[in-house]
Amino acid sequence: MAQKTALIVYAHQSAGSFNAAVRDVAMQELVEQGYKVIVSDLYAMKFKANATQDDIIGDLKNPELFQYGEETMHAWLEDRLSDDIKAEQHKVKEAELIIFQFPLYWFSVPAIMKGWMDRVLTQGFAFSLQKMYNNGVFKDKKAMLSFTTGATQTMFQPDGINGDINITLWPLQNGTLHFCGFQVLAPQIFWSPVHSTPAVRTAMLDGWRARLKGLLAERPLTFAPCELFDLSFQGKFLLRPKVKEEQESQPYGLTTGHHLGKPLPPDNQVSAQASGGRK
Numbered sequence: 001m002a003q004k005t006a007l008i009v010y011a012h013q014s015a016g017s018f019n020a021a022v023r024d025v026a027m028q029e030l031v032e033q034g035y036k037v038i039v040s041d042l043y044a045m046k047f048k049a050n051a052t053q054d055d056i057i058g059d060l061k062n063p064e065l066f067q068y069g070e071e072t073m074h075a076w077l078e079d080r081l082s083d084d085i086k087a088e089q090h091k092v093k094e095a096e097l098i099i100f101q102f103p104l105y106w107f108s109v110p111a112i113m114k115g116w117m118d119r120v121l122t123q124g125f126a127f128s129l130q131k132m133y134n135n136g137v138f139k140d141k142k143a144m145l146s147f148t149t150g151a152t153q154t155m156f157q158p159d160g161i162n163g164d165i166n167i168t169l170w171p172l173q174n175g176t177l178h179f180c181g182f183q184v185l186a187p188q189i190f191w192s193p194v195h196s197t198p199a200v201r202t203a204m205l206d207g208w209r210a211r212l213k214g215l216l217a218e219r220p221l222t223f224a225p226c227e228l229f230d231l232s233f234q235g236k237f238l239l240r241p242k243v244k245e246e247q248e249s250q251p252y253g254l255t256t257g258h259h260l261g262k263p264l265p266p267d268n269q270v271s272a273q274a275s276g277g278r279k
């Protein structure tokens with residue numbers, strides 16, 4: 001059987017960081033499971049974070065009005081994307097599993113990792129209007145966020161100072177990963193390693209190692225499938241009236257994003273069990 005490949009897209013500046021330790025645990029564990037593990041160490045690679053004309057080799061289709069999405073789609077079709085983008089796209093194609101490993105920056109990924117998403121997940125390669133969400137290009141691949149925070153877990157509760165972590169995760173997990181079709185595994189969150197004792201930090205790494213042993217067998221998070229929506233410009237990509245009607249009697253919204261004006265379904269973006277499908 002062909003060897004399986006995992007890609008770790010990693011963004012931390014320091015080899016002695018907790019993020020580096022988390023990455024190393026994943027590498028060791030996945031190699032032990034027989035995986036080929038590729039790491040894109042974005043700072044070490046000095047990965048270019050900004051989406052510019054330099055990403056396209058050769059003439060632009062419309063030099064008067066530069067449109068990054070359009071130009072990169074054509075460049076992808078004609079094999080004219082810059083070498084660094086092509087190299088990352090090759091890794092994505094090869095991988096069955098992608099882990100994004102990063103410290104939470106401003107409720108999101110660090111800019112260098114956002115740049116990886118902006119530049120690597122180009123139209124055509126990663127998505128199209130016909131191929132998105134559960135019908136997306138990468139529907140046979142798994143992806144997950146693994147990240148550290150400065151904040152404690154209680155700060156990210158619905159009644160905590162930062163608000164509900166499920167809302168923080170929705171744009172990355174639904175808007176980027178699931179939009180491109182990935183089956184999104186529940187995130188691995190390392191709450192506030194900076195403010196934890198060495199023993200707690202060691203326990204966090206042990207917990208991660210234990211989870212990795214069964215990671216690929218995990219059920220992914222559940223999102224609202226495209227089939228619930230009228231995917232036409234006349235239908236405005238809205239929830240089908242019948243589905244909306246069915247949802248009226250439900251106590252919670254459909255997902256974190258499709259809340260339908262109701263209380264958010266608890267833990268919808270952090271637990272596969274809680275995200276559990278249509279209620």
Ligand SMILES: Cc1cc2nc3c(=O)[nH]c(=O)nc-3n(C[C@H](O)[C@H](O)[C@H](O)COP(=O)(O)OP(=O)(O)OC[C@H]3O[C@@H](n4cnc5c(N)ncnc54)[C@H](O)[C@@H]3O)c2cc1C
Nearest residue numbers: 017018019021103104105106107148149150151193194201
């Ligand atoms: C621009 C910016 C924006 C930010 N925005 C947010 C935000 O929106 N929300 C939020 O919550 N936080 C935010 N933060 C904080 C940030 O998320 C944390 O600082 C980061 O997650 C900590 O992870 P680290 O890997 O850098 O920790 P480190 O400081 O590298 O590590 C923590 C501790 O773990 C120790 N350690 C390293 N290796 C091991 C090991 N093998 N075993 C045990 N211990 C080990 C280290 O020595 C250190 O004592 C932000 C920070 C920045 C700079």
